[in-house]
Amino acid sequence: MLGILLSDQDKEEIIYLLKREMDEILFDLKDTRIESIVKQSMQARYKTLFSLFKRVASQHECMRYILPSSNKWSGTENK
Template identity: 65%
Template sequence: MLGFLINEREKQEMEYLLKREMDEILFDLKDSRIDHIVKRAMDERYKILFELFKRVASHKDCMKYMKTKRIEQGKS
């Protein structure tokens, strides 16, 4: 187990970067040209990013991305 300390500004930056990356993955999962094997790998990456996101984001933001994730999985 690893741990690190970050200040509020760094927390906000991490939150922003994770949201941006997760949004990009969700967008790409909608693309029918992407192979299902690649989509599965993207989904695994999304799960890892979401676990990190849960550590820094508010409950409201987490619910938003959790809900979106479920919707997207049903479409792919």
């Protein structure tokens, strides 16, 4: 197991960077021009970022970034 010591300022900076990256991915997942295979890759990246985010953010902050059901982004939802 590895650990890291962070100051409060460093922690807030990491939270900010993770939020910014996750917001960008969420925005791009809504773009209908992006193919589903690319969206799957983006979802995998989002899950990795979210797992890091859960380690440093409060439970309240994490609730905002829970990824909606995956079929919404893949373009396979019922029309």
